[in-house]
Amino acid sequence: MPRRSTGQLHGSRFCINTNPLQPEVNDLDNEDNKCCIDEIISMNHAEPCENLTIAVIAGYPRCRFCINRI
Ligand SMILES: [Zn+2]
Numbered sequence: 727m728p729r730r731s732t733g734q735l736h737g738s739r740f741c742i743n744t745n746p747l748q749p750e751v752n753d754l755d756n757e758d759n760k761c762c763i764d765e766i767i768s769m770n771h772a773e774p775c776e777n778l779t780i781a782v783i784a785g786y787p788r789c790r791f792c793i794n795r796i
Contacts, residue, residue, distance in 0.1 A: 738774035
């Protein structure tokens, strides 16, 4: 799946999952089906982010499906 230009993500490369039960940052340019991005969006837990470093400093772990495998 590509970046989402509509809705909450505004075409941003990274999607932060703000769900306190599973906080993490996803790379939409390297998205895996297991990231469940559309589910995150439908739960209103998606927050756009352009810079991975900022998300990591904010305390969000890297998604193991789309970022750690790089
Ligand atoms: Zn991911």
